[in-house]
Amino acid sequence: MLNFWDIFQHLFNPRWIFFYFGNxxxxxxxxxxxxxxxFFIGFFLPGDSLLFTAGIFGEDLCKNFYNVPFFVIILIVAFVAILGNIQGYWLGYKSGKFLYKKKDSFLFKKKHLIIAKLFYNKYKTTALIMSRFLPMFRTFAPIVAGAIRVDFKKFMIYNIIGALIWTFSIMLSGHYLDKKFPELKNHLEWIIFLIVLMTTFPLLFKIKIRKKLLI
Structure with a gap:
């Protein structure tokens, strides 16, 4: 039986999640x-690769969830992504000042919050859409929005748009690529590896943004 540490390590492997948890x-x-x-500690989780893998195994997800259409599965995921951002917003709203004073730890780096704030100041509420596709920013953008007291109605508009674009684009990409190339499942490790490489580009982008905004 796996302990907590084993599960924590495997969270970085979307394929393991699908095969181990089944239904x-x-x-x-x-x-x-x-x-x-x-939550600010969620920045390390494999959101993009997990959604892409969910698209590849879309038919299995549907069968294991009352045989609902894949479109409904995506809407459910998008809805939870919206709720996650709302939670992040209220976390920032209620404890934003505390977070900026909080000391660094293994799961929290204040510099990530500061960079996200600079990113948000540059792109305003559209940052909520852009951040969905950028690791780390995806976690901290709603927290920053709450900390700086962005109007909640405006926040919700961009929150919903961003969640829908993010979930539909990535999950449908995996779903239809699997339809066209069924052998994808046999090379899933390589696909996930490529996605990880692709998501490292935003990290370089983050550094570039930081340098520009700090000038």
């Missing part, structure tokens, strides 16, 4: 998506 996989996906966008 409960969708609930694990929802929990990870919510945690990634709702």
């Amino acid at each position: 409960t996989t969708l609930f694990i996906i929802l929990a990870i998506i919510f945690a990634e966008t709702g």
Whole structure:
């Protein structure tokens, strides 16, 4: 039986999540998506690769969840992503000042919050849409929005748009690529590896933004 540390290590492997949790996989996906966008410690979770893998195994997800259409599965994931951002917003709203004073720890780096704030100041509320596709920013953008008291109605508009674009684009990409190339499942490790490489580009982008905004 796996202990907590084993599960924590495997969270970085979306394929393991699908094969280990079986019928409960969708609930694990929802929990990870919510945690990634709702808590500042969720920035390390594999959101993009997990959603892409969910698209590849879309038919299995549907069968294990009352045979609902894949479109409904995506809407459920998008809804949870929206809730995650709302949680992040209220976390920032209620404890934003405390977070900026909080000391660095293994799971929290104040510099990530500061960079996200600079990013948000530059792109305003559209940052909530852009950040969905940027690791780390995806976690901290709603927290910053709450900390600086962005109007909640305006926040919700961009929150909903961003969640829908993010979930539909990534999950449908995996779903239809699997339809066109069924052998994808046999090379899933390589696909996930490529996604990880692709998501390292935003990290370089983050550094570039930081340098520009600090000038």
